[in-house]
Amino acid sequence: MPNIKSAKKRVLVNQTKAARNKAAKSALKTQLKYFDAAINEGNRSEADKRYKEAVKAVDQAAARGLMHKNTAANRKSKMTLRLNKIPQ
Structure with a gap:
């Protein structure tokens, strides 16, 4: 446990950010599951409809730094290929 005041604050800030990141990743996984x-x-x-929502979630995750931009592009590409296999 840290003794210095600024170190204690960093622990609290890191916990807050970790919780926010975990919630955002969970929301992203939910969109991909749908x-x-x-x-x-x-x-x-x-x-x-679900494709548009999933692409938006992936783009937001990449913008927030939850995933690398190339990973986001790869996921969107794979989703597009899967979507295009469905007959209209």
Whole structure:
């Protein structure tokens, strides 16, 4: 446990940021899960809607620094390929 006042504050700030990051990552995984469910169901209109939400969540995660921008681009590319396999 830190003894210096600034070190104690850093511990509290880091806990707050870790909790925020964990919540954001959980929300991202939830969006991706909904997209996967729509893809597996084969419902194109639902998949389109979920795709837009998932892409937005991935872009926000990359902007916040939760994932690297190339990782975000890779995920979006894979989602697009999966979406395009569903007949219209």
